[in-house]
Amino acid sequence: MEEVRVTSAWVASHSSHVSVDSSGIEKVAERMTDSIPKVEWDFEGIHYFDNGPLTVQYLFVLDALNFCFWPDKEMSYDHLAAGLKEALQNDKSAFDADRLQKYTGLELRKMLKWPRQLPLEDERVRLMHEVGFELERSFDGKASKLVESCDKSAAKLVALITSHFPGFRDHTVYKGHQVFLYKRAQIFAADLWGAFKGLRYGEFNDIESLTMFADYIVPAVLQQLGVLKYSPSLSGIIESNGEISSGSEEEVELRACSVHAVEEIRELIRKKTGKQVRFYGPSL
Numbered sequence: 001m002e003e004v005r006v007t008s009a010w011v012a013s014h015s016s017h018v019s020v021d022s023s024g025i026e027k028v029a030e031r032m033t034d035s036i037p038k039v040e041w042d043f044e045g046i047h048y049f050d051n052g053p054l055t056v057q058y059l060f061v062l063d064a065l066n067f068c069f070w071p072d073k074e075m076s077y078d079h080l081a082a083g084l085k086e087a088l089q090n091d092k093s094a095f096d097a098d099r100l101q102k103y104t105g106l107e108l109r110k111m112l113k114w115p116r117q118l119p120l121e122d123e124r125v126r127l128m129h130e131v132g133f134e135l136e137r138s139f140d141g142k143a144s145k146l147v148e149s150c151d152k153s154a155a156k157l158v159a160l161i162t163s164h165f166p167g168f169r170d171h172t173v174y175k176g177h178q179v180f181l182y183k184r185a186q187i188f189a190a191d192l193w194g195a196f197k198g199l200r201y202g203e204f205n206d207i208e209s210l211t212m213f214a215d216y217i218v219p220a221v222l223q224q225l226g227v228l229k230y231s232p233s234l235s236g237i238i239e240s241n242g243e244i245s246s247g248s249e250e251e252v253e254l255r256a257c258s259v260h261a262v263e264e265i266r267e268l269i270r271k272k273t274g275k276q277v278r279f280y281g282p283s284l
Helices: 002-014 022-033 053-064 077-090 105-112 121-138 143-148 154-164 183-195 218-224 232-239 249-273
Strands: 018-020 171-174 177-180 228-230
Touching: 002 177, 002 249, 018 022, 018 249, 022 249, 053 077, 053 121, 053 143, 053 183, 077 105, 105 121, 121 143, 143 154, 154 183, 171 249, 218 228, 218 249, 228 232, 228 249
Parallel strands: none
Antiparallel strands: 018 228, 171 177
C-alpha cells in the first residue's frame, strides 16, 4: 500500500486545516511501547463465521456497505454486521451474486430490521448490485474466488478489488495531486486475516503492507490524543456538528493526516522495540 503511504504523507506536508504534531506522536508511541493493545477479531460476537467461503462472501458484502452511519445517531457498524449475520444465518443464499443484484432499499432495511431509511441507502443498494454483478461476471459469483486470485498477497487483493469494483476505489484529487486511501478494500483484507487467524482465506504474506483505515472516527481519537491539530475554521465546523463534504480539502486532510500520523507512530514504536505493530480492526 505504498501509494497510500506516499500520497497521505504528501497531503500531511501540504495540509491547510490539519497538522500532525510530532510531540503528540512521541507521547503516544511512548505510551504504547510497553503495552500494545491486542484486540481479537469479532470480540463482540457480531460477525458471521463458518470457517469457509460463505464467511468470505459475508465479509465482502459487509465491507462494501461499511461507510457513513452519520447522521443517524442510532445506526452503527455493529447494527450492520449483526444484521447481515442474522440474515445469512436465516438464509444461506442471501448473498448469492444473483440476489445481490436485485435488492431494493426496502429489502435491505428489512434484512437489517431497520425501521427507517438507512444513511445513503441508495448508494448502499447500488454497491450491493455492483458487488453481485462483478462477482458473477469475473469470479463465478464467489468472493472466495476473488481472494484465491491474489496469491496470498494483501496488497494484490486490494489492487484486484479496486480494479474490478469501482465502489471500492477510495481515491480523490487534492490540490492537483491524486491521493489514495482504499479504506474498505484494506478492511476486507484485514477482516479476512483476523477472521481466519492468518490461515486459509486469511493467509497473506504481506499483511504488514496494510495501513490504518482512514475513516471519520480515528481523526477524532488522534485529535484527543494531541496527535492531530485543527485549524480554527475546521474546529468550528466540527464543534457545530457541521457537515464536512466528501472530497473537500478538510475531509481529505483529516483522513490522510490520520494515515500518516499512525504510520509515524508505528515506525517510532518499531524503532523503540524492534517489533512490527499492526493497527487493524474490523470497523476502524
